[in-house]
Amino acid sequence: MSMRLSRSVVGEREADAVRRVIVEDGYLGMGSEVHRFEDELADYLGVEASLLATANTGTAALTMAVDAVAPGHFGEGRRGSVLVPSLTFVASFQAITACGCEAIPCEVLLETGTLDLEDCAKRLRPDTFAIMPVHYASNPYHIDEIYAFAKEHGLRVIEDAAHAFGCRHKGKKIGSFGDVVCFSFDGIKNITSGEGGLVVCHNQDEAYTMQDVRLLSVAKDTKARFTGGRTWDPDVTRQGWRFHMSNIMAAIGRVQLTRLESEFIPARKRLSALYKTLLADESRVAFLKTSPDDDICPHIQPLRVLNGRMHEVRQYLLDHDIPVGVHYKPNHLLSYFKSQAPLPVTEQLYSELMTLPLHPALSDDDITLVCKTIRDALDKA
Numbered sequence: 001m002s003m004r005l006s007r008s009v010v011g012e013r014e015a016d017a018v019r020r021v022i023v024e025d026g027y028l029g030m031g032s033e034v035h036r037f038e039d040e041l042a043d044y045l046g047v048e049a050s051l052l053a054t055a056n057t058g059t060a061a062l063t064m065a066v067d068a069v070a071p072g073h074f075g076e077g078r079r080g081s082v083l084v085p086s087l088t089f090v091a092s093f094q095a096i097t098a099c100g101c102e103a104i105p106c107e108v109l110l111e112t113g114t115l116d117l118e119d120c121a122k123r124l125r126p127d128t129f130a131i132m133p134v135h136y137a138s139n140p141y142h143i144d145e146i147y148a149f150a151k152e153h154g155l156r157v158i159e160d161a162a163h164a165f166g167c168r169h170k171g172k173k174i175g176s177f178g179d180v181v182c183f184s185f186d187g188i189k190n191i192t193s194g195e196g197g198l199v200v201c202h203n204q205d206e207a208y209t210m211q212d213v214r215l216l217s218v219a220k221d222t223k224a225r226f227t228g229g230r231t232w233d234p235d236v237t238r239q240g241w242r243f244h245m246s247n248i249m250a251a252i253g254r255v256q257l258t259r260l261e262s263e264f265i266p267a268r269k270r271l272s273a274l275y276k277t278l279l280a281d282e283s284r285v286a287f288l289k290t291s292p293d294d295d296i297c298p299h300i301q302p303l304r305v306l307n308g309r310m311h312e313v314r315q316y317l318l319d320h321d322i323p324v325g326v327h328y329k330p331n332h333l334l335s336y337f338k339s340q341a342p343l344p345v346t347e348q349l350y351s352e353l354m355t356l357p358l359h360p361a362l363s364d365d366d367i368t369l370v371c372k373t374i375r376d377a378l379d380k381a
């Protein structure tokens, strides 16, 4: 299969940056390169660098966010519950349960694949302390309504914005406003640092906590490392993890950040728009809806295939060397997170959605071929 569903778009500049860290700096762990990456990320988002903590994965970022926001302390038993759409990468659920909290799987809207707040209201429990919207396919749909819902019910908001780095709502970048916002820089996301993640926390005390817990909670060490030293008189007051980013990862991420606005966002938007243009008159499929308030840099390109024909169309594409993905098997259908509550809309979407190839290295001809093959599949009796 020559076409790829998704891929890292990295090259000589990223390789040079890694080489510079190895050959010139020689310190590969968390140090000055990570510090610079955080400053540049803060600049990009237009927030204070003190509100940021990079991490080694998006999952680690989510875990630190849940832990910082959850009542009580790690290891002290159940800490409450979090509303989260079942239609998400399992990382969202794992981050919640890793902190001793319960994930309450919620419905999504059929037209968008994002949280259904009416359903969330029905699933609220006395111990629910947060809501975790997932910007599915980079769509921060109804984000203002989600914050209003959280305010009304006294909940914290932890945005799983793994898909949404570089997206904007009413002109403001996702991450530049809100409560706690988590991004992923894994190999195929809108930018990559090899693996990697970022949490932006708009509560300064909690942001400091996250900067500490990511490095085993040796509070004084982060500061010392950023200025090239180490602390030899440590103290630890809470559970921590080895969730920190390395200089090697940051070197890749710094180059990728310079390519986001000039290269990756225009390419992803153009290719996604082309899919929508080429299939605009095709009533047997449907794209997910977005709001004119949102300016989206799509990480994935889901398509609904209607009339129960998704598996048939998917197989046809695979038979014709076109890769197709599944985002995602709903979490309430996984053994570890099984729940009794039926989620009919989520399950309908799971039966309809397939993910088409999308990454900045695809050409317009690639998209034209995928669309033509989809029509061929649909026309086949």
Ligand SMILES: *Cc1c(COP(=O)(O)O)cnc(C)c1O
Binding pocket: 057, 058, 059, 060, 088, 089, 091, 092, 134, 160, 162, 163, 183, 184, 185, 186, 195, 196, 197
């Ligand atoms: C990628 C992703 C994550 C986790 O990020 P990693 O960097 O892969 O750990 C979390 N949630 C969603 C929706 C994702 O797509």
